[in-house]
Amino acid sequence: MSYRPILTARIGKVDPTSLDDYVAHGGFQALKRALALGPDAIIDIVTQANVLGRGGAAFPAGIKWKAVSTEPGPKYVVANADESEPGTFKDRIIMEGDPFSLVEGVIIASYAVGAHQAYIYIRGEYPLAITRVQNAVDACYQAGMLGERILDRRYPLDIEVRRGAGAYICGEETALFESIEGKRGFPRIKPPFPTQVGLFGRPTLINNVETLINALPLVQHGPDWFRTMGPLDSPGPKLYCLSGRIRRPGLVEAPMGTTLYDLIYNYGGGVTGSGELGGVLLGGAAGTFVTADDLDVFMDFGSLREIDAALGSGVVIVFDTSVDMKAVLRRIARFFAHESCGKCYPCQLGTQRQLEIIERLAADRLRPGDLQLLSEVGQTMTDASICGLGQTAHSAIRTALKRFDFDPSTGHFARFGPPSGVQEALA
Amino acid sequence: MTTPSHNNRIWITIDGRSLQVPPDITIREAAALAGVEIPTICYHDALTPNAVCRICVVEWRGARTLVPACVARVADNAIIQTNSRRVRTARRTLLEMLASAVDLSQAPEIQAMMQEYDADPDRFGPEARRRETGGVKDDNPFYVRDYDKCILCWRCVQVCAEDVQHTFALGFNHRGFDTEIATFFNLGMKETTCVFCGNCVGVCPTGALKGKRLYELELRGDS
Numbered sequence: 001m002s003y004r005p006i007l008t009a010r011i012g013k014v015d016p017t018s019l020d021d022y023v024a025h026g027g028f029q030a031l032k033r034a035l036a037l038g039p040d041a042i043i044d045i046v047t048q049a050n051v052l053g054r055g056g057a058a059f060p061a062g063i064k065w066k067a068v069s070t071e072p073g074p075k076y077v078v079a080n081a082d083e084s085e086p087g088t089f090k091d092r093i094i095m096e097g098d099p100f101s102l103v104e105g106v107i108i109a110s111y112a113v114g115a116h117q118a119y120i121y122i123r124g125e126y127p128l129a130i131t132r133v134q135n136a137v138d139a140c141y142q143a144g145m146l147g148e149r150i151l152d153r154r155y156p157l158d159i160e161v162r163r164g165a166g167a168y169i170c171g172e173e174t175a176l177f178e179s180i181e182g183k184r185g186f187p188r189i190k191p192p193f194p195t196q197v198g199l200f201g202r203p204t205l206i207n208n209v210e211t212l213i214n215a216l217p218l219v220q221h222g223p224d225w226f227r228t229m230g231p232l233d234s235p236g237p238k239l240y241c242l243s244g245r246i247r248r249p250g251l252v253e254a255p256m257g258t259t260l261y262d263l264i265y266n267y268g269g270g271v272t273g274s275g276e277l278g279g280v281l282l283g284g285a286a287g288t289f290v291t292a293d294d295l296d297v298f299m300d301f302g303s304l305r306e307i308d309a310a311l312g313s314g315v316v317i318v319f320d321t322s323v324d325m326k327a328v329l330r331r332i333a334r335f336f337a338h339e340s341c342g343k344c345y346p347c348q349l350g351t352q353r354q355l356e357i358i359e360r361l362a363a364d365r366l367r368p369g370d371l372q373l374l375s376e377v378g379q380t381m382t383d384a385s386i387c388g389l390g391q392t393a394h395s396a397i398r399t400a401l402k403r404f405d406f407d408p409s410t411g412h413f414a415r416f417g418p419p420s421g422v423q424e425a426l427a
Numbered sequence: 428m429t430t431p432s433h434n435n436r437i438w439i440t441i442d443g444r445s446l447q448v449p450p451d452i453t454i455r456e457a458a459a460l461a462g463v464e465i466p467t468i469c470y471h472d473a474l475t476p477n478a479v480c481r482i483c484v485v486e487w488r489g490a491r492t493l494v495p496a497c498v499a500r501v502a503d504n505a506i507i508q509t510n511s512r513r514v515r516t517a518r519r520t521l522l523e524m525l526a527s528a529v530d531l532s533q534a535p536e537i538q539a540m541m542q543e544y545d546a547d548p549d550r551f552g553p554e555a556r557r558r559e560t561g562g563v564k565d566d567n568p569f570y571v572r573d574y575d576k577c578i579l580c581w582r583c584v585q586v587c588a589e590d591v592q593h594t595f596a597l598g599f600n601h602r603g604f605d606t607e608i609a610t611f612f613n614l615g616m617k618e619t620t621c622v623f624c625g626n627c628v629g630v631c632p633t634g635a636l637k638g639k640r641l642y643e644l645e646l647r648g649d650s
Binding site: 169184339341342345353356367384391 | 516528
C-alpha cells in the first residue's frame with residue numbers, strides 16, 4: 001500500500017484543459033527524453049520492459065512497435081480509446097483527468113515506429129473525454145508541437161480524434177479500422193495482422209490508452225525500473241476498475257500482481273450488501289467469474305490464466321451473496337446478443353441461442369439437456385468465432401456455472417441467497 | 428527437423444497422413460491434395476473467401492482456437508486434424524443453430540451436411556427464435572429475395588461488390604442475430620444501383636435469391 005501512483009499521478013492535480021499546467025506538472029519530459037534516445041532505443045526499452053497490452057489481450061507491446069517500425073510507410077498509429085467493456089473506466093479517467101498524457105504517448109509511439117499520422121478513436125459515449133482530448137490535441141497544434149514538428153524536433157505528425165458510434169465491436173482492433181475508414185464495424189480475418197495490413201491497408205500500431213501512457217514513465221526511468229513492479233512475465237503499474245457491491249468503488253492504480261484480496265478489502269474497503277463475498281467478475285462481460293476461494297490470486301495476466309481466469313482490462317466487479325446471479329448472467333447474455341456484429345455464424349447464432357438458454361435458467365424453466373446444449377454452443381463460439389467478441393461471449397457464463405455451485409436439480413446457485421433489489425436493477 | 432526440399436515444398440500432416448505441399452496454399456487446398464474434403468458453406472471458388480460460416484474450421488495442433496481452412500495457410504510441420512471430436516462438435520452445433528434459425532428446404536448441400544454430422548436443430552426447442560424476416564421481397568421484374576431462406580453467407584454481397592460487378596447495391600442492416608442483407612436505406616431494388624446482372628442469384632446457395640419466373644412457377648406448383 002506504500003505504492004505511489006505513476007500513471008494517475010497528475011489526475012486531480014493538473015488542470016486537464018491547460019497545456020501550460022501539464023508542462024508545469026512534468027508534461028512532455030518523457031517526449032523530450034524519447035527524442036534524445038531515438039526510435040530504436042525507445043523500441044528496445046518497450047521490448048525489454050515486456051509491456052503487455054493493457055486493453056485485455058496482453059499482447060507484448062514491444063513486438064508490435066518493433067514490427068511496425070520495420071515496415072515501409074505510410075503507416076499509422078491508432079490509440080484504441082473505444083473503452084466499451086462493461087465495468088471498465090480507466091481510460092476514461094485518464095482522458096478526462098490527464099488528456100495530454102495520452103497525446104504525449106501517441107506522439108512517442110508515432111515517433112518510435114515512424115508514423116506521421118495518428119488517430120485517437122474514442123468511444124462516442126465519452127463526451128467529456130472527447131472534448132478534453134480534442135482540446136489537448138488542438139493546444140499542441142497551437143503551440144507548434146504538432147503538425148510540422150513534435151516538441152521542437154522537425155518531424156511531421158498529425159493527430160486526429162475520431163468518435164465511435166456506440167458499437168462494442170468497434171473496440172476490436174480491425175473493426176475499429178473499418179470504422180475509421182467509414183465502413184460498418186466488422187472484424188477482419190487475421191492474419192494479416194495490423195502491424196502489416198492495418199488501417200487503410202497500411203502497417204499500423206494500435207494500442208490501448210493505458211498501454212500508450214505506460215511509455216511515458218518507461219522512457220524516463222527505463223525497463224529495469226519498470227520491472228521492479230509486478231511479476232517479470234507481466235510487469236509494470238496497472239489500473240484496476242473496482243465496482244459493484246464494494247465500499248469504495250473507483251479506479252485503483254497498483255503494481256501488476258496485487259492480490260484480489262488487497263484490491264477488494266484494502267483498496268476497496270470490503271463488500272457491501274450482505275457483506276459476504278459471493279463472486280467477482282474479472283475482466284468485464286468478456287471476463288471470468290471467481291469466488292472468495294480465489295482471493296489470494298495475483299492480479300496479473302499469467303497468474304490469472306493459471307487458474308482459468310483472465311485479467312482482461314482490469315475490471316473487478318464485486319457481487320455479494322444476496323445478488324441474483326441468474327439475473328446477472330441474463331444481463332451478460334443479453335449484452336452479447338445485442339452487441340454481436342453478425343459476421344460469423346458462431347457468434348451471430350450462438351449469442352442468441354445462449355441468451356435463450358440463460359433466459360430459461362433465469363426463469364427456472366431449464367429443460368433437460370439445456371446445460372449440455374449451452375456448453376456446446378459456448379464451446380463453438382469460443383473455438384470458431386472470428387474475433388474476441390464471440391470467443392469470450394461464453395466465458396463469464398461458463399465460469400459462473402463452474403465456480404458458483406450451480407445445482408441442476410434445483411436450478412439455483414448455492415453460493416447466492418435470495419435475490420435483493422439488484423435483480424430489478426439488472427433486468 | 429524441417430526438411431528443406433526442392434521447389435520450397437513444406438511438410439504437413441493432415442489427419443495422420445504426412446505429405447509435402449507448396450507453401451502458401453490454404454488448409455482447404457492442402458487437404459484436397461491429401462484427398463480430404465473439408466465442408467464449406469460460404470466458400471465459393473470464384474469469390475474472395477471470407478470465413479464467415481466457420482463450417483470449415485479444423486484443429487491445428489498448438490493453436491488456441493480452431494482455424495478456418497478456407498483462409499488459413501499451411502505452415503511447415505503443421506499438424507492438422509480435419510475431423511476430430513472438437514471439430515465435429517463445432518460443425519454440428521453450427522449446423523443445428525443455422526437450421527433452427529432459417530429455412531434450409533432448398534439447400535440440399537447443407538441438408539446433406541446435417542446428416543453427415545447428425546445435426547438435430549430441434550435440440551433448441553420449439554421456441555428457439557427463427558429470424559424475423561419480412562419473408563419474400565418481390566420488388567422488381569427479375570428476381571425475388573426470400574429472407575426466410577437467407578443464411579448470410581455474404582456471397583451475393585461480394586459478387587455485387589469488388590468480387591464481380593462493382594455495383595454495391597447490397598449491404599447489411601441490423602446486427603447479431605438480426606443481421607440482414609439489405610439495400611441502402613432499404614430502398615426498393617429498382618431504386619438502387621442494381622443493374623440486374625443476376626450474379627447474386629447465381630451464387631445464392633439456398634434459394635433465397637431466385638429468378639422471378641422460377642418463383643412464380645413454384646407458387647403455381649409447376650416446378
